[in-house]
Amino acid sequence: MVGGGPGAFIGDVHRKAARMDGQIELVCGAFDIDPKKSKQMAEQLYLEPSRAYGTYKEMIAAELKLPAGERMDFVAVTTPNNWHYPIAKDCLKAGFDVMCEKPMTMTSKEAKDLAKLVKQKKAVFGLMHNYTGYPMAKLARDMVKNKELGEIRKVVVQYPQGWLATLLEKTGQMQASWRTDPKQSGAGCVGDIGTHAANLAEFITGLKITGICAELTTFLEGRRVDDDVNCLIKFENGAKGVLHASQVSIGEENNIAIWVYGTKKGLEWHQENPNYLYVKSMDGPEEVWKRGNGYVGAKSASAGRLTRLPSGHPEAFFEAFANNYINFAECVRAKLEGRKPDPLALDFPDVEDGVRGMLFIETMLASTKSKQKWTAMKK
Amino acid sequence: MVGGGPGAFIGDVHRKAARMDGQIELVCGAFDIDPKKSKQMAEQLYLEPSRAYGTYKEMIAAELKLPAGERMDFVAVTTPNNWHYPIAKDCLKAGFDVMCEKPMTMTSKEAKDLAKLVKQKKAVFGLMHNYTGYPMAKLARDMVKNKELGEIRKVVVQYPQGWLATLLEKTGQMQASWRTDPKQSGAGCVGDIGTHAANLAEFITGLKITGICAELTTFLEGRRVDDDVNCLIKFENGAKGVLHASQVSIGEENNIAIWVYGTKKGLEWHQENPNYLYVKSMDGPEEVWKRGNGYVGAKSASAGRLTRLPSGHPEAFFEAFANNYINFAECVRAKLEGRKPDPLALDFPDVEDGVRGMLFIETMLASTKSKQKWTAMKK
Amino acid sequence: MVGGGPGAFIGDVHRKAARMDGQIELVCGAFDIDPKKSKQMAEQLYLEPSRAYGTYKEMIAAELKLPAGERMDFVAVTTPNNWHYPIAKDCLKAGFDVMCEKPMTMTSKEAKDLAKLVKQKKAVFGLMHNYTGYPMAKLARDMVKNKELGEIRKVVVQYPQGWLATLLEKTGQMQASWRTDPKQSGAGCVGDIGTHAANLAEFITGLKITGICAELTTFLEGRRVDDDVNCLIKFENGAKGVLHASQVSIGEENNIAIWVYGTKKGLEWHQENPNYLYVKSMDGPEEVWKRGNGYVGAKSASAGRLTRLPSGHPEAFFEAFANNYINFAECVRAKLEGRKPDPLALDFPDVEDGVRGMLFIETMLASTKSKQKWTAMKK
């Protein structure tokens, strides 16, 4: 692992999620930009001191020297955004598979560069869009794929938060500091959570966003990145909708949610109560599909497979995260074992999602500057 | 009453709501464009046959001949949209106060004309934006007015329906037929329900919408008006947000809802469960304010006054509707009695809301045609 | 109307509900035990002064002297409980139909007496168990009747309130005063709201409660009646369950709700959000049935008929109340017109429900005193 040092948020989530199913073991890491802190973290994590590295470059070099069966199998990149690209690139070049936090890079150019490298190296590359790891998001995707909603007409997707409604970054709070520093984060609300909303919408509908009319705003005086996103969207099939996100919507926590309406049915899903999918029809009662039931697995092999507990025993954020890891790990293992992975294990976000995400961010920024209503999604 | 004949929806709602509090009695009407049906409806309503009129012109003429204390006190206009203007105008000219359905007219020019007439005649004029009649919408408005939310930054307002997801108008269904006939309705989704969303947003925030970036869509081939609305909005104080509405969002019924976020707090309200207002803050639990409690009345005199039942005994659509009537009726009675009305009774939508509504519709249509991102709200 | 004077709660609800559909007109009344207040109320209600009576006996006598078409058609009894029996009896004896508040009498003996009288007089007698007037309660009842749940096994029914969690009756609050005075109310929580819970359970399941194991409690020192009810119940078919109610459950308002489970399906309904019925099955998603939809009317003619608004425009307490009135009124009118009423109009609680209610209260009191676990329901 690179990143996830003392005080970091997402690195610890990666560790807990990766550990959950007993398929992945943390063996080494460069956890902090400060080598001392990195080693201190390694100790807390009960790692062998010899594999507590000061920098990721050191880690790559040292691990490469270990015999094949003993060296790390892949690298999880959980640093601030600006480090994703150089680290992922070096890992890939050294022949390691990569699980990377999102947004994948700082520019779409870098993103495409990584995509090319992944192809060349036949690497397994995972991008941690964790919300699509939820079983009910998989079910939604499969219902759309099976044409149960008919042709999609309308999509509303949102991700409101409220934690940056004040200038938290001026208080020294670590999460707020790097996320509002354009050099480390690239963009604000649009990159941090807007990308999740866009990814979720494309994932569930199976449709590409082709047009954007965006209005990014910075409400807090003195903030260096956007903290609010309002956006009209168009999809390749003519579907239309709205995407909005915010970090100044006081009282909202991580309220990413989506509504999709087709010519036959509609559906609704909320991350904060992730075990339910609401299915709406024209001439019958609304249905509440609940994770863990046989009827869910019958509609969606993925949703059925990525479930650990019987219905009514709620699963949540860590399990969704772990779902990406368990699929990713199966692909890494299959590669090591020289076999094809379980086809269902291919169901995790990858380098192409990373490219889409960077194109989305850049188009959002361009649209905000433009006086024209519609800006075509960059390619 | 004009309109509300056999098979009509909203006219019957007006009658039930107006009747509820025992302050208003239906004494005469021209209920249908077909004089026969009009008289048949009058009979069903136990009206005196002599006051069952064939046309509204006949009604005005005949009622004017009755002595002052016996003639009708005001006219409720509940016809399809294209009739609102001529009927309201004639009633006002004849000296009758008017309660009118929305949208008020077919054009903003007509709307301004009515506004002028109302002023000249010192008439009492009510516009039936019924959703702002809900006590919890009043409470929300008063919380914003009292600066409890701080300065408003973000607004999300929606009104999804699904009943026109098929070409219902081709089946002869009466409601669908006139509402999708541009000659009778003027516009589709934007006029029928988009106006309610805009009105609710301006009512609660106390802020005017100044900029619009709209995308109206007609999803059903062969439909003659828009059936879906996606829109970015700007308010006079710099607040921004999203307004979306739809008549093709399958499974949605009358899901008008609003989220407002300020610099101090946020709030959320849903018409389909109208007795609750959710208040969100940065550093305390979310609060569920419930209609009928003393703490509600303490914050909002209007919400406290316009409540008929103790908390936990739900009130709903009819009561919100009746709230507009009871305030309107107090103003009509005060005028008849030559006194000032209860100041709280001035709290109902009026001809100026009707002008705003028409300006909104026209700006939405103009913005949809425009390639520019932002279109200034017409004045 | 008898009762419903200044400051009364339920009398005003009766008036608004009876008025709603334009089928019932208030023509006279004895509204208060103080003749002066009674006349004052009559004036507020725009009644003819000649029909504002000082006492109910005066009212009966005077109305009887009016010609058949002009006198009142029925009497609504909305006084404190101890007056129900003498007033209803006198009205019935004088040949008037009666709509009576619940609990119907102070003893089951009185209740049976009234039942006999109703039979003798062929009177129309309504008992205001308003909660069974909700369309979704009708739908639930019809689903059970149609065997969609299979054989019923388990019932949980509750009615928690919190308004008597302090000694409100010592503050002079009118509602609290008479409801906690055993001479006026007969019993406390068990009579006031426990009866509603029992009535709802028997209504929806179509099954009689045959055994009771009750624990009534008075939590507030100095209170003269029970304020909390916990109870095991058995039904005639072997189904079992729990009934609990309270007036000291702080923060609860009128949270009457029921869960019924059969061999095939289960259902759940909450009065505070009355437009939804939740239907549960073994091998499919939970269903949310929403009032006003065609699929509701298709399952339950009663639920379809007793609906005034399209789905998504919520109906609530007054409409449920009015549903009992509109059915009752149809039966009164049919009697006056010498015809059979619409069979669906027979669907309102009547004198037999009143007898059941008194037997329930007496059994609850007896069981509370008993050391035996089960007390058979009195007959």
Place this chain on the structure above:
Amino acid sequence: MVGGGPGAFIGDVHRKAARMDGQIELVCGAFDIDPKKSKQMAEQLYLEPSRAYGTYKEMIAAELKLPAGERMDFVAVTTPNNWHYPIAKDCLKAGFDVMCEKPMTMTSKEAKDLAKLVKQKKAVFGLMHNYTGYPMAKLARDMVKNKELGEIRKVVVQYPQGWLATLLEKTGQMQASWRTDPKQSGAGCVGDIGTHAANLAEFITGLKITGICAELTTFLEGRRVDDDVNCLIKFENGAKGVLHASQVSIGEENNIAIWVYGTKKGLEWHQENPNYLYVKSMDGPEEVWKRGNGYVGAKSASAGRLTRLPSGHPEAFFEAFANNYINFAECVRAKLEGRKPDPLALDFPDVEDGVRGMLFIETMLASTKSKQKWTAMKK
């Protein structure tokens, strides 16, 4: 670990939960009564073959032979109920700490025996009542402890399930088979889930149940244990309430929930949406306390400490389970290190809860047989 072989449910949950925080490593096990299956499971779990034992006795003997720092630190007992006692006893006698599934034993005599042994051995003993591991249950407990609810008056606690609404045990389904075999399970619904409800009620209120009036039922013909529980309860301070549970409530999953009302406030919590605690008061809005916020930690050090994710990123069943493990592990480690554990780490269910559980089950069975209303809780 003992138990948790192929097809087992709860053993796998123990493994995932214990693993989550990186503080506990599975080093050996006797996973199945069939030694072959046990070793097969060990292989799947990547254990050293030498520590894959055929029986728990073999495991104890072999581990004892390992040097102190290398042998297992404690044993998790996750077998069917009838094995809990002998295994736990042998482990304790051999000097190992124990984490045991519930119900702890088959009789209260065995339970008291274990309690005595734990005391003698100064062992750390955890009992897996996982629901009290939820942060919001901790918050509820601490609010009551801090007297924010005042004196407790009323408690309603439930645990409805529907999965045994048919004779699933006749189909060979493993979970159903042993849970309905009185020799393996001891009791049915009352032991499997009724104990959780009782434990949760005593945990949150801090009050002992002193009186029980129970009605256990077996609805399915041919079933050998109870499948439904209805019960009145009394607490040591005079509070009263209702406890009901069921395995035939079709459509219910694991809907354990509790409502507690005191003289000042009330609260409500539902396991299926575990991140929210509803707090109710007499004169203010209902509050929704959400896990992960600073205001939660400020009220409850335990709730604040046992939280891994920011608010809005839901935690669920595994994390609650893991909370018991992490506290238990800290106590085991402190013992090994010869220091006092973090006082907050003492917050997990222990052998005394196990004794309470067995007394509860035996009292429930006795009360069901009794004709007397109240049966005193056994001691």
